[in-house]
Amino acid sequence: MPLVNIEALQVNFAGKTAVSAASFAVEAGETFSLIGASGCGKSTILRVLAGIxxxxxGQLALFDQPLSPGMRYQGKLRRNVQMVFQDPYASLHPNHTLWRTLSEPLKIHGMDNPLQRVNEALEQVGLPADAAQRYPHQLSGGQRQRVAIARALLLRPTLLLLDEPTSALDMSVQAEILNLLNRLKQEHRMTYLLVSHDADVIAHMSDRAAFMAEGVIQRYFDREALVRGEHRMS
Ligand SMILES: Nc1ncnc2c1ncn2[C@@H]1O[C@H](COP(=O)(O)OP(=O)(O)OP(=O)(O)O)[C@@H](O)[C@H]1O
Ligand SMILES: [Mg+2]
Structure with missing residues (x-):
């Protein structure tokens, strides 16, 4: 059974269709990516899967569990699906220090050694331990993006939804974070669903990908097609 199974997913906003008849399955351990122009519905699909x-x-199943519209994620499901948001500034609480932002989810989910886990997570994404006392506005855009990645990884989710996770980072830091994501994926057997505008990022990260236009999945690419660069023509 696939880890994520989406069949004929449709999302409407005030009568306008943002996602139409989207179907795909993501196998455990895969990185599956969504590509397509701005506004085609990529983030909307991730937000549905995140339970937001x-x-x-349509029909949706996560970890073999069928989901229904309106459902709130709780317990294991909530912990096992984490999302790195496209806009890290909006996703970090402005009045909370990084320590609070990073340690609270650990406490909610009853995980031990929060201090050690937070310091380790900050180090992994290349932030100094003393950054924990800072507020989001005291960080650069790239640093905020790294905090958002650290927060998502701290809970060791089964499924990580990554919405343009490195778009605010320069090339060298971007490569470092993508390699970190790939390493942690192997170590912790995670599955990734990634959105990126960047054809190089897609080729570097993905096992398979889907190209969307105006809410509709137009084409699927397997690993071989991605290696051949076929996703670059779309
Ligand atoms: N909460 C909302 N209310 C109304 N319309 C929305 C809402 N969220 C998204 N939309 C609309 O749905 C469509 C798809 O948006 P979505 O954010 O999924 O696009 P995207 O592919 O992620 O684009 P980008 O690459 O710019 O991030 C757009 O037309 C957008 O304006
Ligand atoms: Mg988006």
Whole structure:
């Protein structure tokens, strides 16, 4: 059974269709990516899977568990699906230090050694341990993006939803973070669903990908097609 199974997913916003008849399955351990122009519905699909966009139609299953519209994620499901948001500034609480932002989810999910876990996570994404006392506005855009990645990884999710996770980083840091994501994926047997505008990022990261236009999946690429660069023509 695939880890994620989406069949004929449809999402409407005030009568406008953002996602139409989207179907794909993601196998455990894979990185599956969504590509396509701005506004084609990529983030909307991730938000549905994260349990944030609760109005949708179609069929959806995560970890073999069928989901229904309106459902709130709780317990294991909530911990096992984490998302790195496209806009890290909006996803970090402005009045909370990084320590609070990073340690609170650990406490909620009853994980031990929060201090050690937070310091380790900061180090992994290349931030100094003393950054824990800072607030989001005291960080650069790239640093905020790294905090968002650290927060998602701290809970050791089964499924990580990555929405343009490195778009605010320069090339060398981007490569470092992508390699870190790949290493942690192997170490912790995670599965990734990635959104990126960057054809190089897609080719570097993905086992398979889907190209979307105006809410509809137009084409699928397997690893061989990605290596051949076929996704670059779309
Ligand atoms: N909460 C919302 N209310 C109304 N319309 C929305 C909402 N969220 C998204 N949309 C619309 O749905 C469509 C798809 O948006 P989505 O954010 O999924 O695009 P995207 O592919 O992630 O684009 P980008 O690459 O710019 O991030 C767009 O037309 C957008 O304006
Ligand atoms: Mg988006």
């Amino acid at each position: 966009q609760r109005e949708w139609q």
